[in-house]
Amino acid sequence: MRIIQIIDSLEVGGAEKMAVNYANALSKKIEFSGLIATRKQGLLLEQINNNVDYLFLNKKKQIDFKSIFQLRNYVKNNKVDFIHAHSSSFFIAVLVKLTFFKVKIIWHDHYGISQDLKSRKNLSLKFGSLFFTGIISVNSALKNWAQDYLWCKKVIYLPNFIESNVNLNTEISLKGLDGKRIVCVANLRPQKNHELLINTASIIRNKFPDWTFHLIGKDFEDIHSYELKRKVEDLKLTENVFFYGTINNIPSVLKQSEIAVLPSLSEGLPLALLEYGLYEMPVVAANVGEISKIITSEKTGLIVPSNDLEQFTKAIQKLIEDRIYRKAIGLELNKVIKLNYSEESVIEKYISWFNSLINFTI
Incomplete structure (x- = not known):
């Protein structure tokens, strides 16, 4: 063929x-x-x-x-x-x-x-x-x-x-402290709902000031991008929220992170979620698209109602506070991805x- x-x-x-x-x-x-x-x-x-x-x-x-x-x-x-x-x-x-x-x-x-x-x-x-x-x-x-x-x-x-055996030479160095990074892989489009993530970061910063948020994805340098960066400045989060733009070596980013998130307003079957699972990341995601078919219970991750700031923040806080649980759900999600995707x-x-x-x- x-x-x-x-x-x-x-x-x-x-x-x-x-x-x-x-x-x-x-x-x-x-x-x-x-x-x-x-x-x-x-x-x-x-x-x-x-x-x-x-x-x-x-x-x-x-x-x-x-x-x-x-x-x-x-x-x-x-x-x-x-x-x-x-x-x-x-x-x-x-x-x-x-x-x-x-x-x-x-x-x-x-x-x-x-x-x-x-x-x-x-x-x-x-x-x-x-x-x-x-x-x-x-x-x-x-x-x-x-x-x-x-x-x-x-x-x-x-x-x-997911193609698991991609060989990439470029290593990425993330800002923030090791063991205290939260990553989101999504292009800067309105439906990806980075605004919710920034609002969450403001709350998390007050309770866990050492934890940082790392936003990976294409920056279209448009009004939406400008508004997101302005919001980070207005909330005085420039030392807590970092934008990296397009990065080829996602595995390098995930290996340096502790928690992965998807706050989207809409999705199909997000490739980022499959990448998270492949690298054993504990995940907090909005309940949109096919996400609930992958994260079917709290044994494989945490899903919350779309655009719910309180529930999204609580879920991230739960993972910050429970390292053993983080490790366990990352391993279980990895099994799901390898079996079905x-x-x-x-x-x-x-x-x-x-x-x-x-x-x-x-």
């Missing part, structure tokens, strides 16, 4: 990371695994395995004929069976299929605001779905939405998975599903 992954950029993000994970995992299992970045490269370029065939299109506009035909030639010359298009990259995949109908498209839906799918409308995606052979959804709500809204009958739910378990289902589609025509 010959499969390529297509993603708009290789900047650090959930969909981008999963495109790399799939390309790397498949390179060990199938005849040909390729990865195409259409618009922009980024830090994830360092994580692509040597046996993955990589192409950067440097696409300049929405309909870029040079990129379309470059991709078409790549697909044809490498005898690609499936284009696995992640998120908005479905558009160029459809344009290629219109010029080379033999290739099949699988679209991967990574949409992160799964609490409000009723208002999710996308006419270009709906039209494009006429040309999809199949759809992968990262949670059950997205699967139901695809079956109801899009014109493609073959829809499967496959959870995100490992590369091997997901890729086995993925390849089996693709085999069932190899002779399917739209």
